Amino acid sequence: MIQHRPLLGVSLILLASVLLAGHDGLAKHLTQLYPLVMVVWARYLVQTLLLLFAFGPRMGTRLVRTRRPGAQLLRGLSLVSISLLFVTGLRYLPLAEATAVIFLTPVLVTLASAWLGEVVGRGQWVAVAMGLLGVLIIVRPGSALFTPAILFPLGAALCFTLYQILTRRLGATDHAVASNFLTSLVGSLTMSALVPLHWTWPSLHDGLLIACLGVLATGGHLLLTNAFRFASAATLAPFTYGQIVFAGLVSLTFFDHAPDAGALLGMAVIVVSGLCMAEAQRRTRARPVGASSASGQAPGPL
Secondary structure (H helix, E strand, O other): OOOOOHHHHHHHHHHHHHHHHHHHHHHHHHOOOOOHHHHHHHHHHHHHHHHHHHHHHHHHHHHHOOOOHHHHHHHHHHHHHHHHHHHHHHOOOOHHHHHHHHOOHHHHHHHHHHHOOOOOOHHHHHHHHHHHHHHHHHOOOOOOOOOHHHHHHHHHHHHHHHHHHHHHHHOOOOOHHHHHHHHHHHHHHHHHHHHHHOOOOOOHHHHHHHHHHHHHHHHHHHHHHHHOOOOOHHHHHHHHOHHHHHHHHHHHHHHOOOOOHHHHHHHHHHHHHHHHHHHHHHHHHOOOEOEOOOOOOOOOOO
């Protein structure tokens, strides 16, 4: 049930965006020093332990209870794929541009929903076209981003589309906290099978930084989830795109990279497409009962 406190909801969304942008920047730094598998493994392990200690005493066995174990497994594997693809992309691409590309997810969710038979309105199709145009502007031929590396965040966006669709369907049967814990647990177990082959002992300082990845990811997603308790998705949608802005600030501050004019234009087009999508969904929900429409929530990936 939504408590009508929009200012608090917006504040939580913006704080979540800061934490998630910080997580992505830290992951970009650490994967330049340590194997990717090891960094992603630590992120999921820390998140799993934090969720276990935070919710385990109160929820007990409900923390792992699900009516759709197959869907939960697939959701967990899709999130692991997002992490591996997106963080790999960060090794070769600027943070802000890669973040903007993965924000194409609402557009891809709409396309997938149409393919699955849901009704997609004219306004949503316009937003789809704008989102695709925004990505093309960012990776335009002749730019520094026009390389095969751009396929990594695009692949992450595709996996995130599957993740979003599964999240919507599991929301009707499973507790949200249980879904998040099971997803994190799947990530921990999957990466634990791989990490012995990629292990490198970190220094104490770097070990703490690696542990911080899990703290930032857990905090960001908990804040994101709680924000929707205080304001509607339509109210919060414009502010979820703040993560692109914060990613740009992290990129400029720590990696000395500022997006060029073309990349900024492409980001703006993606943001506008997302806002148009949110507005089209708001109008669809205002129709009489019986109308249906595709929906997609702007992501805070990873």
